[in-house]
Amino acid sequence: MLFNSIPFLVFLPVVFILYWYLSNKKLKYQNLLLLIASYVFYGWWSWKFLILLALSTLLDYLYGFGVGSKSRKKARFFLWLSIANNLGILGVFKYYNFFAEQFQTAFEAIGIHTHPIILQIALPVGISFYTFHGMSYVFDIFRGERRPITNFVEYAVFVCFFPLLVAGPIERANHLLPQIQNKRVFSYSQASEGLRLMLWGMFKKVIIADGLAITVNDIFNNYSTLSAGTLIMGAIGFSFQIYCDFSGYSEIALGTAKLFGFELLSNFKFPYFSRDIAEFWRRWHVSLSSWFKDYLYIPLGGSKLGKAKAVRNTFIIFLVSGFWHGASWNFITWGAIHAAGFLPLLLLNRNRQHTKEIVAFDRKLPNMKELMQMLGTFAFVTFAWIFFRIHDIKVAIDFCKRIIVNAFHDPLQFVHKPGGLMVLYYIIPLILADWWIRRNERVIRPTPYRILNWAIAIVMAIFIINTFFTYLDKQPSSFIYFEF
Incomplete structure (x- = not known):
């Protein structure tokens, strides 16, 4: 179901x-x-x-x-x-x-x-x-x-x-x-929090993720004929599609559990606001990352047996994590890319520099250094998602090569409007919403105005219900992580 x-x-x-x-x-x-x-x-x-x-x-x-x-x-x-x-x-x-x-x-x-x-x-x-x-x-x-x-x-x-x-x-x-x-x-406040989480999670899946999927699928399916800018928009679109699809599921799950008096483990903690790859993996699919850490990484010796063993154990964790997602070389490659991104932080002892609060926890906006760190981390993660999205590694490499080659052959293309800009209509509001609630992933932080809160909830519900009944005669789109 x-x-x-x-x-x-x-x-x-x-x-x-x-x-x-x-x-x-x-x-x-x-x-x-x-x-x-x-x-x-x-x-x-x-x-x-x-x-x-x-x-x-x-x-x-x-x-x-x-x-x-x-x-x-x-x-x-x-x-x-x-x-x-x-x-x-x-x-x-x-x-x-x-x-x-x-x-x-x-x-x-x-x-x-x-x-x-x-x-x-x-x-x-x-x-x-x-x-x-x-x-x-x-x-x-x-x-x-x-x-x-x-x-x-x-x-x-x-x-x-x-x-x-x-x-x-x-x-x-x-x-x-x-x-x-x-x-x-039964707790009314817990149930209310659960309903808000479910509404937000459903909106992220039904409206944002499924909406992005239309443009993303079109770009990836026709990548060989598209400009570098359009391919970049497709890759960015998929980054947010898979995030909204999977985190949306997790929020519906957490919210549903709250209705029955249970508190489940958090699974997503605004990973695209991470300042490095290590922080990303403390915020993305948290329950899986911590499972591998506790039941595989630490039993292997963790980082207590010297740098060489720590590097070995890190690569094992990331490769196994990639293979967990599916029996295909592209997932293993995806895990290896993340291991390579994590390795410099491990060698420089900087893999635990962002373990506490989310970026700009006590401020309204990040500083320039934090902004550049977030953008760099997101760019790396988006590059890796290409290999996650495309099962044929040769095709994934060709996708990346076309971005680079097309950009060098025709740098003026970036002056013109690229295709796929539709993804921004979904992404920008999502980023603003996530930034507003970033201090606590388990509670959807309301605005100070009760009427505005109700208005936002009603509009979201209308969009979701309209989508449900528009595609009533079709099979609902499955969640991406059901494949794993």
């Missing part, structure tokens, strides 16, 4: 009413309702993949008891069993065909012809997210940070709570499970 669909607009209020009706009953009934609702939400795509989700959930629930054993040998055995199970699921559904094709190419290069079996199966939605939920649970038990949970329903809700099930944020057992196990009390 898509957030930006008519079925969800019916599903959510029904579950909300039943959920709070049960608040006077036992907590287990509320959790059972959430589990059933989550399975319905997920099964809306394909009921057959519910079996995979339920099996994955059950196995990690059972492994948890083994990992919690006092015998470290037994605990380590079940930990590796869980890792093998989760990576095995990902390997079969997400990575098998990629490796089969790579082995075929490698053997053919030395004159050996093979005919590997290629699996004709769809990628289950959200598989990369719910497998990481399960692994984080058993990792935390192994590290002694929590005990195995005995109530299966509570654990299952942690894995597949419907707001975060298919595209995150990637939750931690120590953060979400206590909320599931304790009684929730």
Whole structure:
């Protein structure tokens, strides 16, 4: 079920009413309702993949008891069993065909012809997210940070709570499970914050991201005939398209969870206001970045084993992060580009210089140095997004080459208006809005004028509703991160 669909607009209020009706009953009934609702939400795509989700959930629930054993040998055995199970699921559904094709190419290069079996199966939605939920649970038990949970329903809700099930944020057992196990009390202020987040997230997806997609797709599909300025506008447009698409989903997820009395982890903290690549990765897809840091980077030794090991671990993290996004060389290349951008900061010990407040936290505007840092970081990130957007690396390189070659051959083209300027109509208002609310990503900061707040909300709602009914006979556009 898509957030930006008519079925969800019916599903959510029904579950909300039943959920709070049960608040006077036992907590287990509320959790059972959430589990059933989550399975319905997920099964809306394909009921057959519910079996995979339920099996994955059950196995990690059972492994948890083994990992919690006092015998470290037994605990380590079940930990590796869980890792093998989760990576095995990902390997079969997400990575098998990629490796089969790579082995075929490698053997053919030395004159050996093979005919590997290629699996004709769809990628289950959200598989990369719910497998990481399960692994984080058993990792935390192994590290002694929590005990195995005995109530299966509570654990299952942690894995597949419907707001975060298919595209995150990637939750931690120590953060979400206590909320599931304790009684929730309806809070009007929390619900109001949730509705504002949902409205803003829906606007970013339905109006901005989907609006940008029209121009962006046209530019990328016809790049070989366009000017350098137009290609640059296309790349910038995609940067904001993927940001609004994914952060919009995360804000709808956070807002929906608030309606049910839950506080999920933040996933985006205004990443395009970052002053360097290190800060960008502390603000972009935060739940994934922190997951890799805690469960891969630190166990590998982090930065405590010397610069050489720190460089090695950094490249491993970025390459794995790229591969997590998809079984394709372009994603690995995208990760390598970010690793190369991060490396100078690491070597100069400047990778943690922006770890606290967002830029110009106590000022209305950034200074010139901060502005140039933000623009430079955004330019680098936008360049990397080209390789994320185009699956064929040769085509991605040609896209970049055409920008450079066209610019040198015809520098006067920048005097003329480039194509793709339509993206600015979406981007500029978004930047202004994000700058206004940049101090807290979890709360949509209202203006001092109540009437203006209501007017803005009503206008946004009208735009969203109009879009819903305009394309009522068409399939709603999916979220980009559903592919991963």
